[in-house]
Amino acid sequence: MERRPFGLLPREVAVIGQGTWYIDAAHRPTAIAALRRGIDLGMTHIDTAEMYGDAEIVVGEAIAGRRDDVFVVSKVLPSNASYSGTVAACERSLARLGTDRLDCYLLHWPGSHPLEDTFAGFERLREQGKILSWGVSNFDVPDLDAAWKAGGKGQLVCNQVLYNLGERAIEHAVLPWCEEHGVAVVAYSPFGHGDFPGRRTPGGLVLEEIAASHGATARQVALRFLVRKPSLFAIPKASSVEHAEDNSGAGSLRLTEAEFARIDAAFPLGPKPRRLPML
Ligand code: NAP
DSSP: OOEEEOTTOSSEEESBOBBOTTGGGSOHHHHHHHHHHHHHTTOOEEEOOTTSTTHHHHHHHHHTTOGGGOEEEEEEOGGGOSHHHHHHHHHHHHHHHTOSOBSEEEEOSOOSSOHHHHHHHHHHHHHTTSBSOEEEESOOHHHHHHHHHHHOTTOEEEEEEEOBTTBOGGGTTHHHHHHHHTOEEEEESTTTTTOOOOTTSHHHHHHHHHHHHHTOOHHHHHHHHHTOSTTEEEOOBOOSHHHHHHHHGGGTOOOOHHHHHHHHHHSOOOOOOSSOOOO
16 A cells, blocks of 8 residues: 655555545444455545544444554534534544544534634644644635635645546646645545446546556546545545455556546546535
């Protein structure tokens, strides 16, 4: 599994991690086995959120006994993101996860609490050792500018955003902004939240052909495209061991520039939307 610097953090993080939205809807032992197998295969970046029902509890069971092997990320809901609300939400997440710290804590999307208050909460948690770093999610460029100003230079380590072959809007401005500021970009819903290109579609055929020439799968090819730049990471969600094993294969896959160009042409960027899309 390839690992790379995560924003300005001194620590390296796996390029392919594991999402957990709706993982609590799966058969519990199977979901835990999938996460554990994913960790065994190097997908140690585990993404969860207070919003995801019992997902934090599932993650807690999956990481029990191997906390030091994983990079755990959770998120505070915007409605909870006052100074004291942020601190309290994090403490609830830590209890559900059965851990004493988060590797990174995110504001789930921009809300109505002033960013200064949320980030003061993050800094308090960092002083207490309850979080080791913090970032944001679903932030467009004006939000990022505001976050950079409110949080201080270099404090923001990542922006987690919607990014898949069918939705490349971040490439217009968000990705360049993050590259310029040394902020990691984490691609959520990398398979379109269950809407992956079918193998009989023109784009799906391109993925299948490239995959066949590498002894890989179409999903591995798609994930590798999404992490083709140094600032990019992806967090596919899998609730079976088979899917986790498949996804981890993207962590060592290498594609040529010509193959990236074919994928780029098959899944065009499209015009810049007025607002950053999110799920
Ligand atoms: P996704 O990862 O794009 O797609 C998940 C779907 O793909 C599930 O139905 C899963 O099935 C299936 N799948 C996974 N691996 C597969 C494989 N190898 N072969 C066939 N099917 C496979 O969707 P997502 O859950 O929306 O996004 C990933 C993560 O990003 C979330 O879980 C969450 O942690 C994060 N996220 C963050 C935000 C945000 O606002 N920050 C929003 C959305 C998502 P099984 O479950 O059956 O394996």
